Amino acid sequence: MSQQPVVFTRRSFLEGLNLSVGGLALGLVPTVSAEAAVPGVKSAPELRPNVFVHVAADGLVTIVCHRSEMGQGIRSSMPVVIADELGADMARVKVVQAVGDAVYGDQNTDGSSSIRGVFQELRRTGATARTMLVAAAAKRWKVKPAQCEAREHAVYLRDGQRSLGFGELVADAVKLPVPKAEAVQLRPLTELRRVGTELPLLDGPAYVTGKAVFGADVKLPGMLIAVVARPPVVGGRVVRFDATRALAVPGVKQVLELPAPHRPYLFQGWGGVAVLAENTWAAMRGRQALDIIWENGPNESYDSEKYRLALLESVRAPGKPARSVGDVDKALASAARVVEAEYYAPHLSHAPMEPPVALARVAGGVCEVWAPTQHPQAARTEAAKMAGLAEDKVTVNVTLLGGGFGRKSKADFVAEAVFLAKTAGVPVRVQWTREDDIRHDYYHSASAQKLSAGLDAQGKPTAWLHRTAFPAIRSTFSEDVTGPVARDLNQGVLDLALDIPNVRAEMGEALAKVRIGWLRSVNNIFHGYAVGSFMDELAHARGVDPRDNLLEVIGPARKVSVAELGVTTLPNYGAPVEAHPVDAGRLRRVIERVTEMSGWSERAKNGRTLGLAAHRSFLSYVGVVVSMTKDAVGKARVDEAWVVVDAGLVVNPDRVRAQMEGSIIFGMSLAMYGSITMKEGATEQSNFRDYRLVRIAEAPKAIHVDIVRSEEAPGGVGEPGVPPVAPAIVNALFALTGVRVRELPIIRTVPV
């Protein structure tokens, strides 16, 4: 495709910010009426059949991206779906970022849901505009709409004799009623010209020139920058503080105390004391000069090492059943052999490269926020609460996100900015330092699991028991949570296809002592790690090749029914099981392909040590093989990686590949180095010195990605690549060293 990505890049983004930049202020008010004039720009009519697609009289098509861009490439993907349905030329499409508003439906950019959740609805928004433009042309030519087709930014009469550009049709189209959803026909998939092809990266030029606008890059006149001293322990509070020395730092203007949060923590800030200054450096120095006496509160007793032992205790005893078929106890008691293993994975921090940051202005009865938020509507709700205003008086502008991984779904940093802006009476940008980010995160759950399998005399598995215990995310939102419920096991426990007659999954108690939040692929991280490792352990115990064992335990290609899984319902990431069944065939296929691609069968001959794992999550299936070697100083390293992903229908293959590559690196970081620990309730790590991430020299020499071509309903992409990575590494490490790592991160046991 020869189209120039630069045509629709940065200018559009700034417009999307609703900022007055160089006199350009396109207020994209999300109203639903077919006709609306753009205020102060021109009086020509504009076709606005819905809040997502607008066609101007000059032919310019504006498409609203309602999901946040955080590196997954949604701004390069979603508008293309709408444009293809419409028949628009991307060179004449402008992409505008939506503000937080319920009119767009769900905007929470998590759960790998942006494409999978709304693919059909998005298509309908474009198809609606197309239907109206086609109807206008048909009327003009006095023919039936069926005799016309929309493509290349125009409507053509099928005889090929006549055509009218979209812009030329707007004046007529706005006079037509907006058709009902049922009356709008979607194109056959084959007519979506660009979907599934190599698409340009919309914001690429802005990223490489430093012009991309992230959270900390928006500036308002009179703005102050705040850096906050937060209590070292969540739930702690300020007893008293002395701001004298802080206020003496040149550039420091104000020192303000933030409200202490009450349980449950929800999206409240941590409380603490904020130093507001003319620049970030002065605010940081001012914070250093604060004298604060803290009271740590009840979470002071939290010691993550003791907690680890308690979690392991919890899975050694029977828990509450979440999935059950057959009689596991009997099968285990009569087994010729029982294979057992316990696994532990620690808390993790999201550590997006851009730490949390938000800018707020509260003045004249309105509140405006600029923030890199994954969840603009939650941010709007929190901002309204803090500002004491109705939500319709609050505008949340979404900047680009310098990574999110779930951290920026939480609105706590927005709440801080709004509170400070309101109290200080000037616009305030709250800037989190990296230390703040690592110490005051919504942490990924620590977890313990125990897996047991019974084998008969021939070595065939007859029983499978999976126990898991971890503090649940719901504990951040509700007071009465004592551990996971069945729903939390949806991720990698309930939806695991097993060709074993007796299966049970149980969950143990685990009280949360820190704020727990969702991190890229969430509970799938530890469930994928334990299941993927245990499959390999089982293979070795049985003396069967790990690939053959995995395929055998998953069983034949089939859609696994809820009854076979042994559950009454499957949460299934909010999707109906009929449209997105647990498909053992798709899981098998990614295993077969990834082992073929990586030369699995010839690995001994080629002198390679490979590890394999596969996992279903967010309705997609991913198989991973990694090759491990030892470097000159005896450290194990991931030398090469192969990924096969079946995400159903794929809109933007290059971004899917990029997400898989990124998942390998993300999974390597958490498998090899990632660990957050707490002593006396406070996080012990603070920056990349002690919260280590994979660096370029540790990256594999190549990551090969293969996408299964499919017309199945789209699955998730941003998260499903992560879960199989840690077990594939651990399995390869076993092949390399003979050491089985049952506690993450690996570096605790083996030099990596």
Next chain:
Amino acid sequence: MSIRVRVNGVEQELDVDPEMPLLWALRDVLGLTGTKYGCGQALCGACSVHLDGQVVRACVTPIRRADGREVTTIEGLSPDGGHPLQRAWVELGVPQCGFCQSGQLMCAAALLAKKPQPTDADIDQSLAGNLCRCGTYTRIRAAVKKAAGVPDSK
């Protein structure tokens, strides 16, 4: 104290605390926001700029050290985004969230200036201080080689 520094070819006179890190002088005082804050401790490379052609981490470089010298930031790497590295970055779709990429590019540019035909090992060494949480490392290697005209065997 006032500090004179040439930033992207433009003479600037700054009246700031001489201990203020170059990063904050660039971002907060001069409004050059392409240079990013990621750690403040020389651990992530997001703030990498050139000081007289050498890579420095702006977050730990006091502005006084730039006095009388020449600073180049991502905004000054090329007039129009046409540096071979920038072009290769876009063509190969390197950026994911993009936040680390200005730092990656500044380090890669310094490498190519010194060593126009780098090996993978050279790249790994020169970019060792640049974290990318999104995990774009393999594409970074490919793009540096593409910009340098070095064939990529993978």
